[in-house]
Amino acid sequence: MHANTHHLEELESESIYVLREVAAQFEKTALLFSGGKDSIVVSYLARKAFWPAKIPFALMHIDTGHNFEETIVYRDEWVKKIDARLIVKYVQDSIDKGRVKEETGYNASRNLLQTVTLLDAIEELKLDACIGGARRDEEKARAKERFFSHRDEFGQWNPKNQRPELWDLFNGKKNIGEHFRVFPLSNWTELDVWQYIKDEEIPLPSIYFSHKRECLSRDGQLLAKSPFLKLKDNEKYEERIIRFRTIGDMSCTGAVESTASNIDEVIEEIAASRVTERGTRADDKRSEAAMEDRKKAGYF
Amino acid sequence: MISARKQLWKTVKKPVIFDCMKDSNGHKPLVPTTRGLLRFFTAGSVDDGKSTLIGRLLYDSKSIFEDQYEAIKRTSELRGEEQVNLALLTDGLRAEREQGITIDVAYRYFSTPRRKFIIADTPGHIQYTRNMVTGSSTANLAIIMIDARNGITEQTCRHTLITSLIGIRHIIVCINKMDLVGYKEEVFERIRSEYEKFSSKLEVVDVQFIPIAALTGDNVVDKSKNMPWYAGSTLLYLLENIHVASDENLIDCRFPVQYVIRPQSDEYHDYRGYAGKVAGGIFKKGDKVMALPSGTMSKIKAIDTYDGPIEEAYPGMSVTMLLEDDIDLSRGDMLVREHNQPKVEQDIDMMICWLNERKLVAGGKYLIKHSIQDAKCIVKDVQYKININTLHRIEDDKEVKLNDVARISIRTTKPLFFDSYRKNRRTGSMILIDEATNETVGAGMIL
Known part of the structure; x- marks a missing residue:
């Protein structure tokens, strides 16, 4: 194995065990892929x-239709590289069908709407397990997630009635219509993911590294210029040297000013960083329990 | 659970030191050295201050980020609290913040230059004791919190019993809120001797005591100026340096087949790999192995991984075994050594911790998950329950309710391949699942 540190080897072994357990216990699974580094690492581990x-x-x-172009280019190449199959479901389709209504206003985002598209896809494809790249260190509601996380027939998470998860015995039993979310990276931290990407030489979308981009500074966030962003009267774009710490919907993923242009510099920057990566996400700032509420409703 | 493997790997792998790990301007770096991972859990009664202690460890080891700190500072101010309430860091769910208690297991991660830690912050309230069992099942070490004002409570006894049952060999007893008892040595010594009296009846190898004040940080990361009589180490120092003896069994070879890999491609036409995680012993290329339940013999042709074949596989490693002979193995089968086999039986005695509000039913049928095997069982007999305060057997009340610990006998629908829990945590543990609700209702440790 190539990993340089024991704790990464332990984490890798644990994740591979979880992924194999998913393949053995469930009938129809999908790996939720966003083009972000965590879902890239999960799909890489699945390959392994x-x-x-x-x-x-x-x-x-x-x-969501609000993508960074670099992510989509990367996605299509990566899928070929790991010899995987890709399904794409569009939030636009849910909007066209009247399943969801687009948010309006200056902070409008399609982030929340994704949940409906996801749950519709789960129902349509009869998925009984969805693998995600979420980590427990990301956010306090996620700190309480199981590896195998049960969802009822409405796709909802009930944090007060989670199944106890003992040793490495994963209980994937469910009734028809229910499904599981599985999180193989539960015990990884942001830094673990980056060190692993370095050790394994996993390619990443270019927007994770420093580049010049026109950005808007709003409420302490740096948002990338995009056709989906509505400017207020006094707002204007400025060119900045930035990179992204997470990749999501363009309208809510904030950039950080950074000159880190390669993986070593990124690791160095994160190690010295005093703000969590979700601190760059406008979607988490809506309220103190924003993530918990979205997770209960069936979010990633 | 990992330390043995860790030790073995140490000889093979060179630690990588990144430049950013260098300690400049007194800042503690966040990147851990490769000393490895320590998984521990915290337990205590309601309001013993577990969440505060964890918040303190994270804060003082500089593992809390500014935005997290700012968020809890705002909340503390809104609530009119004098100090920043560090418990808010771990009490992540809305109901927990409202009630000021920890409901579910919260996993936390922090690193110091010496070690990387995974903490399971487990609930103290009786209603959530099952989550303590969950949190402890993967841990090497337990921190048990005692409120210096209250001393040992029923919960302390219960938590210690479960810690011992679950096979954890190291306990650090933190006697907290020393500030509220005037930092008095007598209080500390009294609780310590009371605890020792109780725990001497249990199989716990190593118990250490620290007087702390989590709220102010005394003896957590920095030595307390208020308790000069205490000559021992701080909590963090102990966590960083404690030698966690190997929980892994490196003698008895056990490889449960988790998944069969058959590529069915031209390039790998005849490839038939048995994927799984080593549950005991060390497997080497060329070893003679026996497959259970068939008893068929073969030899390990290769131990394969994505990164290429390896010579040896240790407990905890996920690998793929290729055999010399074309024998037909499937999920749930096990590779072992001919002269060192696990028990293969249908009648099993075990200690069980009950995790569900629906009581255990003698004569009831449950689904079982044990290692990679699935089966059903019938509960034949409840032999006795354990009084968690006295550790005495209760033979006249055999109703096993939520949070009870009991010795039971089951009969399974097919033979399981198992070892005693004391010999091997991986092949000696099982969960019981209620067929009606699909919930995990019991945690079993085979005797």
Whole structure:
């Protein structure tokens, strides 16, 4: 194994075990792929877990339509590289069908709407497990997630009635219509992910590294210029040297000013950073329990 | 659970030191050295200050980020609290913040230059004791919190019993809120001797005591100026340096087949790999192995991974075994050594911790998950329950309710391959699942 540190080898082994457990316990699984580094690492681990066979489930991208172009280019190349199958479901389709209503106003985002598209896809494809790249260190509601997280027939999470998860015995039993969310990276931290990406030489979308971009500074956030952003009268774009710490919907993923242009510099920057990566996400700032509420409703 | 493997790998791998790990301007770096991982859990009664202690460890080890700190500072001010309430860092769910208690297991991560830690912050309230069992099942070490004003409570006894049952060999007893008892040595010594009297009846190898004040940080990361009589280490120092003896069994070879890999491609036409995680012993290329339940013998042709074949596999490693002979193995089968086999039986005695409000039913049928095997069982007999305060057997009340610990006998629908829990945590543990609700209702440790 290539990993340089024991704790990364332990984490890798644990994640591979979890992924194999998913393939063995569930009928139809999808790996939720956003083009962000965490879902990239999960799909890479899936490649490892089943090699030399193909990954026995598809990658699924819930596309808000508000993407960074670099992410989509990367996504299509990556899927080929790991010899995987890709399903794309569009939030635009949910809007057209009248399933959801687009948010309006200056902070409008399609982030919340994704949940409906995701749950519709789960129902349509009869998925009984969705693998996600969420980590417990990201956010306080996520700190309480199980590896195998049960969802009722409405796709909802009930944090007060989670199944106890003991040893490495994962209980994936469910009734028809219910499903599981599975999080193989539960015990990884942001820094673990980056060190692993470095050790394994995993390619990443270019926007994770420093580049020049026109940005808007709003409420302490740096948002990338995009056709989806509505400017207020006194606002204007400025050119900044930035990179992204997380990748999501363009309208709510904030950039950080950074000159870190390669992986070593990124690791150095994170190690010295005093703000969490979700601190760059406008979607988490809506209220103190924003993530908990979205998770209960069926969010990633 | 990992330390043995860690030790073995140490000889193979060179630690990588990043430049950013260098300690400049007195800042503690966040990147851990490669000394490895320590998983521990915290337990205590309501209001013993567990969440505050964890908040303190995270804060003093500089693992709290500014935005997290700012958020809890704002909340503390809104609530009119004098100090920043560090418990808010771990009490993540809305109901917890409202009630000021920890409901569920929260996992926290922090690193110091010496070690990387995973903390399971487990609930103190009786209603959530099952989550303590969850949090402790993967831990090497337990921190048990005692409020210096209250001394040992029923919960302290219960938590210690579960810690011992779950096979944790190291306990650090933190006697907290010393500031509220005038930092008096007598209080500390009295609780300590009371605890020792109780715990001497249990199988706990290593118990250490620290007087702390989590709220102010005394003896957590920095030595307390208020308790000069205490000559021992701070909590963080102990956590960083404690030698966690190996929980892994490196003798008895056990490889449960988790998943069969058959690429069915031209390039790997004949590839048939048995993927799984080593549950005991050390497997080497060329070893003679026996497959259970068939008893068929074969030899390990290769131990494969994505990164290429390896010579040896240790407990906890996820690998793929290729055998010399074309024998038909499937999920749930196990590779072992011919002269060192696990028990293969249908009648099993075990200690069980009950995790559900629906009582255990003698004569009831449950689903089982044990290692990679699935089966059903019938509960034949409840032999006795344990009084968690006295550790005495209760033979006249055999109703096993939520949070009870009991010794039971089950019969399974097919033979399981198992070892005693004391010999191997991986092959000696099982969960019981209620067929009606699909919930995990019991945590079993095979005797």
